[in-house]
Amino acid sequence: MRHLLLSALLAAGVAGGLQAQESQPIPDLITSQIDAFRAQDFDTAFGYASDSLRRMFGSSDNFGRMVAQGYPMVLDPAEVRFVGLSERAGLQVQRVLILDQAGRSYLLEYTLIGEGEALRISAVQLLPDTGTGV
16 A cells, blocks of 8 residues: 555646656656655646546645655655666656665655656555665
């Protein structure tokens, strides 16, 4: 359940950020959402999500609360590294290593979907810590 919530959290979208997402490379898209989190601009961060995630959360306020409560590592990471892009079931899947301000690392898997001209985040999954380095 937590993985589904993160998926939805990191993916939500609002009209204000949609135009900037058109033709945006995947790392830039994810970085833009993280930059919005850093600025505590949940409206813009919500704008990077797929339609289905926006419907699921209903508002940027709901989205922001869930991110803050369940996934604080994406709000102001110390470092973000893109470590692998693949395709699964016709969707783009980008793995992202996030180092939080306390030095803890998290491996996230973003799934992206094309919606019209825009590419949007449709899911984010926090991958389990395997005890091995990335």
